Amino acid sequence: MLIRIPRRSEPKPSEITPKAVYEDRRRFLRTAAVAGAGAAFPALWWSGPAVAGRKLPGVRHNAQYSTDEEWTDYDDVTSYNNFYELGTGKDDPKRNARRLKTRPWSIAVEGECEKPGVYDLEDFIQPYALEERVYRLRCVEAWSMVIPWVGFELRRVLERARPTSRAKFVAFESVYDPKHLPGQKRRILDWPYREGLRIDEAMHPLTILAVGLYGEVLPNQNGAPLRLVVPWKYGFKSAKSIVRIRFTETQPPTAWNTASPHEYGFYSNVNPAVDHPRWSQKKERRIGEFFKRRTLPFNGYAEEVAHLYAGMDLRKYY
Numbered sequence: 001m002l003i004r005i006p007r008r009s010e011p012k013p014s015e016i017t018p019k020a021v022y023e024d025r026r027r028f029l030r031t032a033a034v035a036g037a038g039a040a041f042p043a044l045w046w047s048g049p050a051v052a053g054r055k056l057p058g059v060r061h062n063a064q065y066s067t068d069e070e071w072t073d074y075d076d077v078t079s080y081n082n083f084y085e086l087g088t089g090k091d092d093p094k095r096n097a098r099r100l101k102t103r104p105w106s107i108a109v110e111g112e113c114e115k116p117g118v119y120d121l122e123d124f125i126q127p128y129a130l131e132e133r134v135y136r137l138r139c140v141e142a143w144s145m146v147i148p149w150v151g152f153e154l155r156r157v158l159e160r161a162r163p164t165s166r167a168k169f170v171a172f173e174s175v176y177d178p179k180h181l182p183g184q185k186r187r188i189l190d191w192p193y194r195e196g197l198r199i200d201e202a203m204h205p206l207t208i209l210a211v212g213l214y215g216e217v218l219p220n221q222n223g224a225p226l227r228l229v230v231p232w233k234y235g236f237k238s239a240k241s242i243v244r245i246r247f248t249e250t251q252p253p254t255a256w257n258t259a260s261p262h263e264y265g266f267y268s269n270v271n272p273a274v275d276h277p278r279w280s281q282k283k284e285r286r287i288g289e290f291f292k293r294r295t296l297p298f299n300g301y302a303e304e305v306a307h308l309y310a311g312m313d314l315r316k317y318y
Helices: 019-045 121-125 154-161 199-203 255-259 302-309
Strands: 106-111 117-120 131-138 143-153 169-174 194-198 208-213 227-229 242-248 283-286
Touching: 106 121, 117 121, 143 154, 154 199, 154 208, 154 242, 169 199, 194 199, 194 255, 199 302
Parallel strands: 106 242, 143 283
Antiparallel strands: 106 117, 131 143, 143 208, 169 194, 169 242, 208 227
């Protein structure tokens, strides 16, 4: 007999809102958010470092690209992080989050494209409708979370820049600010942090740039103000605090592949049949759960993305 122990995040029966009241409230909030999005959005992004935790207006839930699995607790998602610019411990990013200065912020789009440019954060985000997508994210260390991200498809940005026929990859570069970011005072990685995708991976509709989670502005410790989310990749294939997006003809260097090529390949696909040199990839532990679960190929997104790697030896191209 299994005894289910309620999680601390679960409400008491007396606290549960009746379904009819809840649905009416959702309809009201959705209408109000859409009506006010035009006026609220610029003010929201201009509000400076205290912006984290504020609700994002006009967000549409995208059920097509969302899992129906239970969300990981917000406190776990925002306090158990890999963000080496803010420290190597899992609790370091939250503790040092205030050191990351997210205003002013600009993003450069450059390389093999017809329309390069440098954009202020607000101008960069403004053309795109924000969506909520609930993704599984599995880290190379074999722990995983389910997170409701808020963002927009990366391909919209790429299409706007008009990549040339020579563009085969998309490279990302994170903020470099050793004066304020404690991790960058140490040679943990070859700073600034760099990541890369093949252009068809970057153009896939599952690949997004996130500006929030749980309907709120992205906290600093989770990669504010703009981060990459690729749900079928390992957790480290998630460039945070992005300042540069570059189209390249050749495969770009990436931080973890440069630091330890025998452990971290360029592709970083979730392949449970291939062990990491220091641990098995066959199982994973979902944050908030006691027992481990079986790891799925491509983190459970094989139906959507396996065709991108048809004919490739995924033991060699790990």
